[in-house]
Amino acid sequence: MNQLSIAVAGASGRMGRILVEAIAEAPDTVLAGALDVAGSPGVGTDAGAFSGQPTGVTIASKLADGLATARFLIDFTRPEGTLRHLAYCAEHGIKMIIGTTGFDEAGKAAIRAAAEKTAIMFAPNMSVGVNVTLKLLELAAKSLSEGYDIEIVEAHHRHKVDAPSGTALQMGEVIADALGRDLKQCAIYGREGVTGARDPSTIGFATIRGGDIVGDHTVLFAGIGERIEISHKSSSRATYAQGALRAARFLADKPSGLYDMQDVLALRG
Ligand SMILES: NC(=O)C1=CN([C@@H]2O[C@H](COP(=O)(O)OP(=O)(O)OC[C@H]3O[C@@H](n4cnc5c(N)ncnc54)[C@H](OP(=O)(O)O)[C@@H]3O)[C@@H](O)[C@H]2O)C=CC1
Numbered sequence: 001m002n003q004l005s006i007a008v009a010g011a012s013g014r015m016g017r018i019l020v021e022a023i024a025e026a027p028d029t030v031l032a033g034a035l036d037v038a039g040s041p042g043v044g045t046d047a048g049a050f051s052g053q054p055t056g057v058t059i060a061s062k063l064a065d066g067l068a069t070a071r072f073l074i075d076f077t078r079p080e081g082t083l084r085h086l087a088y089c090a091e092h093g094i095k096m097i098i099g100t101t102g103f104d105e106a107g108k109a110a111i112r113a114a115a116e117k118t119a120i121m122f123a124p125n126m127s128v129g130v131n132v133t134l135k136l137l138e139l140a141a142k143s144l145s146e147g148y149d150i151e152i153v154e155a156h157h158r159h160k161v162d163a164p165s166g167t168a169l170q171m172g173e174v175i176a177d178a179l180g181r182d183l184k185q186c187a188i189y190g191r192e193g194v195t196g197a198r199d200p201s202t203i204g205f206a207t208i209r210g211g212d213i214v215g216d217h218t219v220l221f222a223g224i225g226e227r228i229e230i231s232h233k234s235s236s237r238a239t240y241a242q243g244a245l246r247a248a249r250f251l252a253d254k255p256s257g258l259y260d261m262q263d264v265l266a267l268r269g
């Protein structure tokens with residue numbers, strides 16, 4: 001079998017460790033490299049050391065070492081790390097699966113530009129369930145466009161550094177698009193003090209951080225006399241890792257371009 005040779009960035013992070021395991025377990029993928037940021041305690045150790053299953057691949061900090069034989073890079077790190085990896089991958093034709101969240105507009109523009117040189121799958125949530133939920137939200141928003149107040153509530157573990165989550169923002173964008181609104185104009189990120197009555201054209205966001213919550217998202221469509229709640233709850237990061245591997249298989253025969261999980265799962269349209 002022609003295995004997909006995949007490198008993992010942020011290999012000693014929460015997602016990186018699970019990805020290393022998932023790649024080792026899948027018969028059609030092989031770990032071709034592992035990266036972490038210089039100074040990270042994982043650098044110089046075997047990428048499988050965390051799970052007690054050595055891979056024979058040492059975590060490198062130099063991109064040329066970690067990416068020497070990789071055709072794909074799966075990157076769940078931080079925006080500044082991903083943007084550094086992006087430039088290298090675009091130059092060397094390495095396909096990228098980007099799960100990192102928290103990019104500003106300039107970062108997103110850099111990803112779009114790099115996708116002219118290599119194939120990139122960029123999605124804030126790679127679980128099948130969340131991506132199906134996005135379709136449900138589109139349908140709900142179109143059907144409940146009048147008389148329902150829309151609020152998005154997300155909860156994550158205490159270590160998460162960006163808020164609202166990338167998934168919550170994508171949910172907001174899907175809903176705003178379905179309603180013909182611009183999320184930049186109608187999003188309300190938290191409330192405090194005398195806020196006045198709710199403006200019906202807004203989409204509200206609320207963020208909870210605590211403990212080991214893997215990732216919960218609920219969208220409320222609150223009307224008079226009823227409310228609809230559409231929820232997704234992740235109980236394991238393995239679902240994101242499996243989504244990332246599915247994305248690598250999808251990209252294997254794709255030309256340069258920017259793709260997302262709706263493309264991978266054939267949910268577009
Ligand atoms: N799309 C999806 O399905 C999902 C997306 N995510 C996103 O993935 C990202 C990572 O999440 P998680 O694994 O929990 O985070 P962690 O903090 O556990 O892991 C991040 C990894 O990236 C490394 N890193 C930090 N800064 C840099 C840098 N500048 N350059 C290169 N590497 C760097 C960290 O090294 P060190 O520890 O030494 O700082 C660490 O190994 C987040 O943006 C999160 O929102 C998470 C889950 C699912």
Ligand SMILES: O=C(O)C1=N[C@H](C(=O)O)C[C@H](O)C1
Nearest residue numbers: 101124125160165166167215
């Ligand atoms: O940081 C996390 O953990 C997660 N981040 C992603 C996001 O910001 O949406 C996806 C998932 O919710 C887990």
